[in-house]
Amino acid sequence: MTRQLNTPTDRGYSLVMGTLAVIGLCILIVPVIIVLLSSFTSSTVLKFPPPGFSLRWYEALLDPARSRHVHVALSNSLWVALSATLLAAILATLAALALNRVSRPSARAMEAGFLSPLILPGLAFGLATLMYFSILGFRPSLNLLIAGHIVVIAPFIFRTTLASLTQLDPALHESSASLGAGRLYTFRRITLPIIAPGIAAGSFLAFVASMDNVPVSLFLSNARTNMLPIRMWGMMETTLDVRVAAMSGALIVVVLVLMIVMDRLTNLTRRMSM
Amino acid sequence: MSGAATGETAGVEWRLAAPLGITYLAFFAAPLLILLVMSFSVDDNLGGFSLAAWAKFWGDPFYRGVVWDTLRLGLVTVAMTSLFAYPIALLFIASGPGLQRLLLFIVLLPLLTSVVIRTFAWIAILSREGVLNQALLALGLTSAPLNLLQTELGLVIALMQIEMPLMLLPLITVMRQIDPSLSDASRALGGSKWRTFRKVILPLSLPGWIAGATLVFASATTAFISQTVIGGARLVYLPTLIWQQAMVVYNWPFAAVASVSLLVAVLAGVSLFAMLGRFARTTA
Numbered sequence: 144m145t146r147q148l149n150t151p152t153d154r155g156y157s158l159v160m161g162t163l164a165v166i167g168l169c170i171l172i173v174p175v176i177i178v179l180l181s182s183f184t185s186s187t188v189l190k191f192p193p194p195g196f197s198l199r200w201y202e203a204l205l206d207p208a209r210s211r212h213v214h215v216a217l218s219n220s221l222w223v224a225l226s227a228t229l230l231a232a233i234l235a236t237l238a239a240l241a242l243n244r245v246s247r248p249s250a251r252a253m254e255a256g257f258l259s260p261l262i263l264p265g266l267a268f269g270l271a272t273l274m275y276f277s278i279l280g281f282r283p284s285l286n287l288l289i290a291g292h293i294v295v296i297a298p299f300i301f302r303t304t305l306a307s308l309t310q311l312d313p314a315l316h317e318s319s320a321s322l323g324a325g326r327l328y329t330f331r332r333i334t335l336p337i338i339a340p341g342i343a344a345g346s347f348l349a350f351v352a353s354m355d356n357v358p359v360s361l362f363l364s365n366a367r368t369n370m371l372p373i374r375m376w377g378m379m380e381t382t383l384d385v386r387v388a389a390m391s392g393a394l395i396v397v398v399l400v401l402m403i404v405m406d407r408l409t410n411l412t413r414r415m416s417m
Numbered sequence: 418m419s420g421a422a423t424g425e426t427a428g429v430e431w432r433l434a435a436p437l438g439i440t441y442l443a444f445f446a447a448p449l450l451i452l453l454v455m456s457f458s459v460d461d462n463l464g465g466f467s468l469a470a471w472a473k474f475w476g477d478p479f480y481r482g483v484v485w486d487t488l489r490l491g492l493v494t495v496a497m498t499s500l501f502a503y504p505i506a507l508l509f510i511a512s513g514p515g516l517q518r519l520l521l522f523i524v525l526l527p528l529l530t531s532v533v534i535r536t537f538a539w540i541a542i543l544s545r546e547g548v549l550n551q552a553l554l555a556l557g558l559t560s561a562p563l564n565l566l567q568t569e570l571g572l573v574i575a576l577m578q579i580e581m582p583l584m585l586l587p588l589i590t591v592m593r594q595i596d597p598s599l600s601d602a603s604r605a606l607g608g609s610k611w612r613t614f615r616k617v618i619l620p621l622s623l624p625g626w627i628a629g630a631t632l633v634f635a636s637a638t639t640a641f642i643s644q645t646v647i648g649g650a651r652l653v654y655l656p657t658l659i660w661q662q663a664m665v666v667y668n669w670p671f672a673a674v675a676s677v678s679l680l681v682a683v684l685a686g687v688s689l690f691a692m693l694g695r696f697a698r699t700t701a
Contacts, residue, residue, distance in 0.1 A: 156610035160504040167501030170578050172523050174538035175530060177548060181541055189541055191548050234437040241433035250429045257437060260445065262631060264639040264683050266656045267676035270663050271448035274455050274673070278463065294445045297437060348529075355531045357642055361660065375533045376642055379540070388541075391534035398529045402522075411525075 175395060182385075182392030189385055200389035210386065216374035223285055223370065224353035227292035228300075232346045234293070235300035236338075240330075243308040254305070261298045265358030268294070273362035283365045291359040296352045300345035303414065307341025308334075340409040347405045351398065449680075456677050461669035470670040474678065480658070487638050487655040488682055490569070494576045494637035495584075495630045501577070502584040502629065506592050507618070521589075528582035536643045539575035540566065543647070567649035575647050576637050583636060584629035591625025592618070620697070627694040631687050638683055655679045 177191055182200060184193035204210050238257060242250050260268065272291045281287055311334060319329040360370040378384040405411045459465045474480045509520050527535060542548045543565040550562040565571035595618065603613040641656040648654065655675055663672035 150609065153610045156614070160507055162504075163501055164504035164508040167505045167581065168520075168523055170501065170574075171527050171581060174535060174542060174578060175527060177541055178534060178538040190546060191541055191551075234440055237433045238437035241430040245429050247429065253429065253434060253438070256441065262635045262683070262687055264635065264656075264676075264679050266639045266641055266659055267452065267680045268445070268448065270659060270672060270676050271452035272444070273663070274461075274669060275448035275451045277461075278451060290440075290444045293440060297440075301437075351529050355533075357532060358639065361641065362663070372531060372533045372642075375531075375537075376646070379533070379537055379646060387533075387537050391531070391537060394534060395526075395530055399526065402525065402529060 178388055178391045179395055182388040184385060184388070187385065189388060200385045201393070204386050204389045204393070212369065213371075213374060213378075213386070213390065216369040216371045219285060219288075219364075219368055220354055220371035223288045223292055224350050227289045227296060227353050228346050228350045230289070231293045231297040231349055232300050232342060235297045235345070236304050236342055239301055239304035239308055239338075240334075243305065243311075244313070257301050258298045260295050265295060265356075266361070269358040269360075269362040272359060276363070283363060283368055285368050288360060288363050288368060288370070291363055292353045292356060295356060295359055296349035299348040299352060300342060303341045303345030303348070304338055306414075307338040311337050341414070344405065344409040344411050344414050347401065347409070347411065351401075452673050452676055455670055456673035458670050461667070467670070470668075470674040473671065474674045480675075483653055483655055483658055484678060484682060486653070487679070488686060490572070490576075490644075490654060491634040491638040491683075491686060493569075493573055494580055495633050497573055497577045498581045498584045498633050499626065499630070502581055502588055503622075505585060506588045506622075507614075509589050510592050510595075510597075524582045524585050524589075527578060528586075532579060532640070532642050535579050536575060536646050539571075539578070539643075539647060543571045543574070566647060567651045569648075569652060572643065572647045572652065575643055576640060579640065579643060580633040580637050583632040584626075587628035587632070588622060588625040591628075592622045595621045623694060623697055627690050631690050634686050634690065635683050638686070639679070655682070 181189055181191050181193060183196045183198065184190065185195035185197035185199065186193060204213065207214065235257075238253075242254050242257075269291070272287070276283075276287050315333050316329060319333050320326075324332070355372055356370075357372050357376070360373050364370045364373055375387050375390060378387050402411065454463060455461070456470060457466055457468065459467045459469070505520070505524075509517055512520065540547070544550075545562045545564065545566075547565075549565065550559075553559045554562065565574070599617050599621070600613050603617050604610070608616065638654075639656050641660065644652070644654045645657050645660075648657070655678065659672050659675045659679065662668050662675060666672075
């Protein structure tokens, strides 16, 4: 390694890049910290720094009398996210197995098709599902929301599972088969244990994406099938309800804990940058 | 049929792909087809063929302006996220494993935090009594609080935070694979750090940037919550227009035209980024 003497332009480079990186990191993390701290405010208005600290907004959020709508929206969102993630995990894993190590144009086209919801504008798709279900005569229900969410979140699981399948040595399959193992047995004992972390990491991202989904829920949910992000948006639009901060604080902590757990189980952080 | 098909000769196992394929046909392709048909129909019951909605949308300078504003918002957000994502990615590859873990955490936490929450946070920061104005007033940089909500600048700042992880993850992935000896060679041959960045790091990281820019562009142009909450009533983008036409005005054919236009505009933008990548590779 040759070390160069640092010229003034090189020092300028380090200064500019370093400053921009620090500002960028602040932009990323400071809002999260501000929301977390504001949620403990004792004031009735959202103000930072808070004039005093209290748990009043968390109490208001937990109080069934005052926050029944939020509780309904939360349980709807959890049910839709869990169902959609489970179904999407099964469908996406099967599809990833089907397309693994196939380089034909038809397979590439299918792969692009399965990933396309990541890029297509979700709002156009959300409106499309509303029109589709209404023309078919379906009434709004959580099942329709689950169907819409599966399409949006399946690509996350498909992508991570496909990536983990490439690490699977085909020789393992062949030796398992030549030793007389059936395909299902080979899948259960060889393939699944190797790709399980990939499926789990994708499912985690899919679950978070479903809990957070706005474009589909915006069109398919109504007063009875209200979803959490839509409810929170409503609370934010009318008045700057400080309960949104408490809800945010609670969700940030849940995501943080899940992230640490998932990182231990599936090496999530490394997986996201590989 | 032989049981042990080897990886290379095997085709697609259609029976395994079918469940997701059929789900996509029923709940993805079919709805999008209905959307397209709706845009050419007289009323929301698909009553008959008409080009009226298309003529009304593209004949009106206001709506054409909304399309342009939406695309510009996407492009400006891509430019601003790139400005900060490259330095962060450079810092990442120069860091040790411990710091890298922390940096990935800082990148992932906002990504996994609800968009509604992140937008909410930016209201607390950008409003007249917000953190930013307090800081600016305290430092004496401004005499009166700035109005950042309901401005494009405020919206771009908020979107930058919301979309930056989408740019950073593919960028870091690609920049990790760049052989550090290439940069060392450039430096040893007398290239300045700027020149090394421009001639070595930038071209080699381009595939990651393109992947990130595509995701940021697609996401920023359809960021309904941020656009309505921070943009307010003053700034109208296609997602807001689609929502108003579909859920408030109940003009479904018109909302369908706006949606198809958004789809085509985003796909055009995405292909532009892909073409840019090919062009840069052939001329580099």
